[in-house]
Amino acid sequence: MVILHIETSASTCSVAISEMENCIFHTSDRNGRNHAALLSLFIEEGMELLRKTGRKPDAVAVSSGPGSYTGLRIGVSTAKGICYALDIPLISISTLAVIALQNVVDTETGALLVPMIDARRMEVYNAIFDSSLNELRAPQAEVLMADSFATELSKGLVYFCGDGSTKFSELVAHPNARFLSAEAPDAIHMIPLAIGKLKAGQVEDVAYFEPHYVKEFFTTYTKQ
Numbered sequence: 001m002v003i004l005h006i007e008t009s010a011s012t013c014s015v016a017i018s019e020m021e022n023c024i025f026h027t028s029d030r031n032g033r034n035h036a037a038l039l040s041l042f043i044e045e046g047m048e049l050l051r052k053t054g055r056k057p058d059a060v061a062v063s064s065g066p067g068s069y070t071g072l073r074i075g076v077s078t079a080k081g082i083c084y085a086l087d088i089p090l091i092s093i094s095t096l097a098v099i100a101l102q103n104v105v106d107t108e109t110g111a112l113l114v115p116m117i118d119a120r121r122m123e124v125y126n127a128i129f130d131s132s133l134n135e136l137r138a139p140q141a142e143v144l145m146a147d148s149f150a151t152e153l154s155k156g157l158v159y160f161c162g163d164g165s166t167k168f169s170e171l172v173a174h175p176n177a178r179f180l181s182a183e184a185p186d187a188i189h190m191i192p193l194a195i196g197k198l199k200a201g202q203v204e205d206v207a208y209f210e211p212h213y214v215k216e217f218f219t220t221y222t223k224q
Contacts (some may be wrong), residue, residue, distance in 0.1 A: 003194050004046065004057040004082065008035040008075030009067030009161065009185035010117065015042040016187040017050065017057070021195065025049050026188045035074045043078070057088060059203070059217040061194035063185060064092035065212040066125035067117055067140055072211035080206050089203040091194050094212070096127040096139050096162075098185040101193060106180050107131050111157035114149065116164030124164030125214055128152065141215045146171045153177055161199040 005016040013035045014028035019193065025046040027079040050056055061077035065072045083090045096131050099115035107113055109131050122144045128137035144167055153174045154159050161180040162170055169179045195201070 002057050003059050003061055005061045005187040006079050006189040007063045008071040008076045009063045010182040010184040012186040013038050018191045034070050039138055059089045061091040061093055061190050061197050063095045065095055066214040067095050076211050083206045088092045090206045091191050091197050093190050095185050098189050099162045100129045102189045103180045106163050107159045116162040118164040144168050166198045
C-alpha cells in the first residue's frame, strides 16, 4: 500500500510517500508560502522514485484544513487531479489532527491537547483532543482571550501546540497550561492517520470534496 501525502495548509509545503508504515520519500520547504511553485516539483520528485521501481500510489492523502485558503486550494486541487488521473482514492486528513499527532508524544496520559493554527490577529483555528488523539471538540475558529479554555484548564493539564499557540502563551497564566512546539504541520506526520482512514474505508468523493475552511473566505476590493 503506497500513499502520496500532501501538506499545504500552512507556511510549510511538504510531500511524503509511504509504503505500508514506512516513509520512503519526504521533502519540505519552510521558507514561506511557495506552494504553487514547489508542490508539483516535490510530487514529481517522489513519483520519479516510484516509477524507477514500477510502483504508483494506491491513494492520495491531503491535509484538508483548516488553514490557509490559498494553500488548501492548491493542495486539494492537486490531490484531486492525481486521483482522477490514476483512478485512486482520496483521503482527507484534518490539519489540526496532524499537529496534534506531531506533539502528542510530549504530553502526559490523561491530559488534553489543543492544536492551534494562527488565523491572524487574535483568532486561531483549534480543536481539542485527548491523549489518545480522540477528537473531543471539532475544529472551530475562536478569538483568544485570557480566560479561553478556562473550563478545560480547571480540570487538569492542557497542552497547546501549533503556530497559533504562541499568541495564547502571552495571554494565559494558568498553572495547568503547557506549551509545546509551534512548528507547522508536515506531510510525514500524516502517514499513520492516512493509513488508518484507508484501512477503514474512509475516503472522499473526489468530485465533490472541498477543504474544511471552518469559516467563509472573504476578500476585499478597491472601488473603481
